[in-house]
Amino acid sequence: MPRYLEGWLKDVVEYSLRREYISAERIRPIYNGIGRINQFKESGINPVIAEFKRTSPSGFSVDRDPIGYAKFMRNYAVALSVLTEEKFFNGSYTLLKSISSSVDIPVLMKDFVVTETQIDTGYNLGADLILLIVRILTERELEGLIEYVRSYKLEPLVEVHSKDDLEIALRCGASLVGFNARNLFTLEMDVDLQKELISTSPKDIVKVAESGIESRDQLMELKKIGADAFLIGSSLMKDPEKIKEFI
Numbered sequence: 001m002p003r004y005l006e007g008w009l010k011d012v013v014e015y016s017l018r019r020e021y022i023s024a025e026r027i028r029p030i031y032n033g034i035g036r037i038n039q040f041k042e043s044g045i046n047p048v049i050a051e052f053k054r055t056s057p058s059g060f061s062v063d064r065d066p067i068g069y070a071k072f073m074r075n076y077a078v079a080l081s082v083l084t085e086e087k088f089f090n091g092s093y094t095l096l097k098s099i100s101s102s103v104d105i106p107v108l109m110k111d112f113v114v115t116e117t118q119i120d121t122g123y124n125l126g127a128d129l130i131l132l133i134v135r136i137l138t139e140r141e142l143e144g145l146i147e148y149v150r151s152y153k154l155e156p157l158v159e160v161h162s163k164d165d166l167e168i169a170l171r172c173g174a175s176l177v178g179f180n181a182r183n184l185f186t187l188e189m190d191v192d193l194q195k196e197l198i199s200t201s202p203k204d205i206v207k208v209a210e211s212g213i214e215s216r217d218q219l220m221e222l223k224k225i226g227a228d229a230f231l232i233g234s235s236l237m238k239d240p241e242k243i244k245e246f247i
């Protein structure tokens with residue numbers, strides 16, 4: 001069982017524990033997310049992971065055609081992120097399948113992963129990266145799920161919100177770490193904490209700054225303190241053209 005949780009996080013985890021398994025034969029190769037982030041950096045392009053997200057519990061809501069969005073972003077983004085959580089983010093496994101089968105770049109499954117079954121489904125439907133959120137798992141579970149993701153030759157993006165989370169992620173051997181500026185319990189933003197965590201974390205992990213990035217200035221500020229890549233949802237869903245400015 002995942003950690004003891006309250007509020008909406010408790011609901012989302014309970015829902016996630018009951019997600020159905022989708023059996024399908026994976027039809028695309030595995031794309032290396034870390035490798036592509038490094039290639040972008042070497043070519044002087046800011047690595048932006050563009051997220052397809054229709055709704056979020058913090059009040060965001062925008063709709064657009066997922067395949068059109070993915071095909072457009074394919075030309076600029078280092079990877080795509082797809083929400084597959086149904087209840088609070090209005091995502092789906094169908095979305096993951098249709099986006100992953102229309103692009104030849106890495107795709108991140110964005111969900112509240114608490115079971116191996118969710119990872120099996122993500123693999124089958126074409127994900128290359130799988131989000132694992134430290135805050136909702138026990139350390140043993142996190143360790144096991146990281147290993148499980150890697151057994152498919154996929155890579156976990158391990159998301160942290162605090163110094164404790166970061167220590168756990170590092171102990172469990174995370175190589176790709178997401179620093180979410182939004183606290184998942186309160187849904188409040190804390191950019192100062194995010195920056196502190198990024199700037200004090202080891203050099204040899206790949207650091208992804210997550211949430212609330214709306215301008216190139218903000219992105220450059222995070223880059224200056226050590227962020228390697230940037231996960232951007234809301235502002236690109238509102239205006240996809242903005243990716244050109246970010247990169």
Ligand SMILES: O=P(O)(O)OC[C@@H](O)[C@@H](O)c1c[nH]c2ccccc12
Nearest residue numbers: 180210211212213231232233234235
């Ligand atoms: O839309 P934004 O503020 O650009 O944020 C994107 C991404 O960081 C956010 O969707 C996110 C980060 N971690 C999550 C975990 C679950 C669901 C969603 C998320």
